[in-house]
Amino acid sequence: MMGIENMNVKGFKVALHDMSLRDGMHAMRHQITLEQMKAVARGLDEAGIPLIEVTHGDGLGGASVNYGFPLHTDEAYLKAVTGVVKNARVSALLLPGIGTVDDLKMAVDCGIGTIRVATHCTEADVAEQHIGMGSSMGLDTVGFLMMAHMIEPEELVEQARLMESYGANCIYCTDSAGYMLPDDVAARIGLLRKELKAETEIGFHGHHNLGLGVWNSMVAVEHGASRIDGSAAGLGAGAGNTPLEVFVAVAERMGIEHGVDLYKITDVAEDIIVPMMERPIRVDRDALTLGYSGVYSSFLLFAKRAEEKYGVSSRDILAELGRRRTVGGQEDMIEDLALDMARAKR
């Protein structure tokens, strides 16, 4: 691994994409109020954050028993935020299999400028329709390859090429489990940068489950990522996303061009986000297990609830879900597994 003293990122340009109003929805059980959304979005916009994601944590159409019913519809949230931001572009997330192109059209009517189409890292071909439509509608269209730690960099490139061929102008290497070590990030981002079209942007989405959100994002920038996801105060699933204000401070010191006002983003984190939090976003033993075992970060609160209801350890549930190589969206496995484990205990 390269030491930070050797990392030369001076003058590298990066666009920061805030996740607190989408990934943060997981941490808030999708109960963020419209007023909170507007306050956060205004603050981020004024701090110079160029991209703000707003959707149910599981993307458009995520409202469900399985993932949780949100306080408001995607439509209401999107309209609230597009109504208050002046400079930032608003994005929505879409997971084929959960949301459909109908949801995408609705989001476009609400004023999004970016659509991010997410699939498990090996299943890019389910996104052909959605990426194709986003791109043909003239949207900034992002292919978002989740749980990217589960496959080798070469396989990731293959899937990225598919998304590129459907019309994505930006490809993300997504560390949904916060499992990647800096070398894993370097290998994946480096190969994507080398193999994809020069005009295709590369992005990195980190989770802080092993405390590596900021460092992994720096490594991603070093190897060619020009978009970095993070959340003010880290508000996101698991131990949260890369805390944006921390990334900005480090980026500032390292000479990365990020365009964000450090004090303003710090104030958004401290004055707006932290008081909203239902529980501290930190690397507790369950979040650490996500990162250690390679488990989808939004499983965290479901596992904690299962522990409460069935008296089985949430850490054991998460570790077992890691052994079974579950993927994003399989939240229904948690109660099922907890019931099995409770029965085995008796």
Next chain:
Amino acid sequence: MSRKIKAAIIGPGNIGTDLLIKAMRSAVIEPVWMVGVDKASPGLSRAVELGLKTTSDGVDGLLPHMRADDIQLCFDATSAYVHAENFRKVAAEGAVMIDLTPAAIGPYCVPPVNLDEAMSAGAVNVNMVTCGGQATIPLVAAISQIQAVDYAEIIATVSSKSAGPGTRKNIDEFTRTTANAIEKVGGAAKGKAIIVINPSEPPLIMRDTIHCLTRESPDQQAITASVHRMIAEVQKYVPGYTLKNGPVFEGNRVSLYLEVEGLGDFLPKYAGNLDIMTAAALRTAEIYAEKMLDGSFVPGSAIVAQ
């Protein structure tokens, strides 16, 4: 019963072949023709080996033989794009169509729930919904038969290897069609469907989760009994249809966790999602065949009413 109803299978792919192997065991169906469009297709060679007549000229190659060979039932295991044309042609020759494509020209059919209803309405084309629909709608119906279901949601998790190119190219069709059939056949006021594809090796067996929100507090005893009755019905044609956990009751939520293992005829056992489609299609065809044999269903007369 010695006499059997003669059938043709259109589409010699994995689904068509699995269906053929199942149909060859049937007491009331005799598969006679396999219809493809590619001479070199391995599915057609397999059908020849199994003693079927075959054509690689599509449905047009079958039509001249339908009356002579007394083909009264056709299965369409091709694609939604060609189904309408296939149906029009075989219907003109007097055959009933079991549609395994997403075209859904005819009513949705989930055999233990609404086949009787479709047949009494004289349907000569029934659609098998989706794999997730066949696996879950019987249990949504089992609950809605007891009390009003305001909302039903299903999550189908299938192995990557069992999700074919058709499903992948139009995954929205799965979510839309399944949600729609959860309402129309399952009896829920509002339906929602989610599909998750998992690439693990060895491939995971199809898993299905059903969450229903009942209008009033759920009658736990009656729902549990109804669910177990329905599972026994589905197990008649899919023996590997298993309730792993549940019913779980929490407030007005009723949740069921299932695994669907296939018979492993031509498709691998883990692909319960594909097996339940071919098994449900054959089950549907057999019930049609029984009624054709005893004279209580005459497809020719129904076509006039179309």
